[in-house]
Amino acid sequence: MSTKLPIVVLSGPSGAGKSTLLKRxxxxxxxxxxxxxxxxxxxxxxxxxxGKAYWFTTKDDFRKLISEGKFIETAEFSxxxxxxxxxxxxxxxxxxxxxxxxxxMELLSQIEQGVKQVKNTDLNNTCTFIFVQxxxxxxxxxxxxxxxxxxxxxxxxxLAQAEKELEFAKTPGFHDKIIVNDEIDAAFEELEGHILAVxxxx
Ligand SMILES: Nc1ncnc2c1ncn2[C@@H]1O[C@H](COP(=O)(O)OP(=O)(O)OP(=O)(O)O)[C@@H](O)[C@H]1O
Numbered sequence: 001m002s003t004k005l006p007i008v009v010l011s012g013p014s015g016a017g018k019s020t021l022l023k024r025x026x027x028x029x030x031x032x033x034x035x036x037x038x039x040x041x042x043x044x045x046x047x048x049x050x051g052k053a054y055w056f057t058t059k060d061d062f063r064k065l066i067s068e069g070k071f072i073e074t075a076e077f078s079x080x081x082x083x084x085x086x087x088x089x090x091x092x093x094x095x096x097x098x099x100x101x102x103x104x105m106e107l108l109s110q111i112e113q114g115v116k117q118v119k120n121t122d123l124n125n126t127c128t129f130i131f132v133q134x135x136x137x138x139x140x141x142x143x144x145x146x147x148x149x150x151x152x153x154x155x156x157x158x159l160a161q162a163e164k165e166l167e168f169a170k171t172p173g174f175h176d177k178i179i180v181n182d183e184i185d186a187a188f189e190e191l192e193g194h195i196l197a198v199x200x201x202x
Contacts (some may be wrong), residue, residue: 005093006198007125008033009101012169013162014130015144017181018102021101021132024188025100025195028060036088042080055088072114073107086114098199105165106176128198130191131175133170135182158198 010018021165026033029136039055041062057065057195060079066074074083084101092099095158106136115127134140144150150158169178177194196202 005096005098006124006195007089007099007101007115007127008195008198009103009108009127009129010132011103011105011108011129011165013140013165014133014158015140015147016132017143017184017187021179021181021188022100022102025192028192031179032098033100034092036084036092036099036101038082038084038088039071039179040080040082042082042140055085059125066135069117073110075104075107079136082192084111095115098195105168111184126198128194129174129177130177130194131168131169132187133169133178134162134179137166139182191201 009143010022012018036054037051037055039062041056041057041059044053044056045048048054048056059081062083065071065085066083070087071084072089074081076082089099089101101111103119108111110126112129115125141155141159144155144158169175176188177190178199179187179190179194183196193202
């Protein structure tokens with residue numbers, strides 16, 4: 001049996017439960033999955049190791065790498081560049097692991113294009129797009145409030161963004177799997193089942 005090592009792209013509104021689900025996935029399958037190390041042009045913070053937290057790069061070098069087609073996605077946040085390189089994904093696959101990308105909605109189309117355009121035959125570019133959806137916006141509000149991470153302003157911003165994401169998720173054919181995270185055990189089983197199926201293990 002050939003076992004494929006796909007790229008798993010997880011997206012969904014803030015508070016939908018992506019981190020919670022991924023934590024379970026890594027705990028249950030400690031050697032199967034990995035996160036790629038992103039590039040950033042921001043300065044390292046205390047304790048952040050080059051090649052572990054990020055690949056720290058100057059803006060000029062970063063732009064040169066972009067022009068050479070070395071990234072599957074890039075974005076700018078507060079004046080700094082961030083991105084996932086083809087090599088970073090390949091490093092995870094070379095270690096025999098399924099690469100998980102936890103990605104914002106705005107970057108999904110870039111990823112789709114980026115992965116398609118990867119000519120490097122060494123990179124297995126089978127990619128599955130999973131959307132984690134809250135049962136309702138009201139429930140999402142309660143979870144974000146329960147997490148105690150938000151100010152009233154950031155809560156409202158996240159809920160407004162969530163409405164956009166829920167609309168986008170209706171785009172026919174974009175996501176391979178939509179998981180409504182209502183009851184956590186059921187949502188986890190769906191996530192695990194889908195990924196194992198894509199890997200050809202189920
Ligand atoms: N099925 C569930 N039922 C109830 N609460 C849940 C469920 N899934 C997650 N939660 C809770 O909802 C909150 C948000 O979950 P989590 O932090 O995993 O979201 P996230 O999608 O990773 O958000 P972000 O994108 O902001 O990191 C957490 O407090 C978590 O414990």
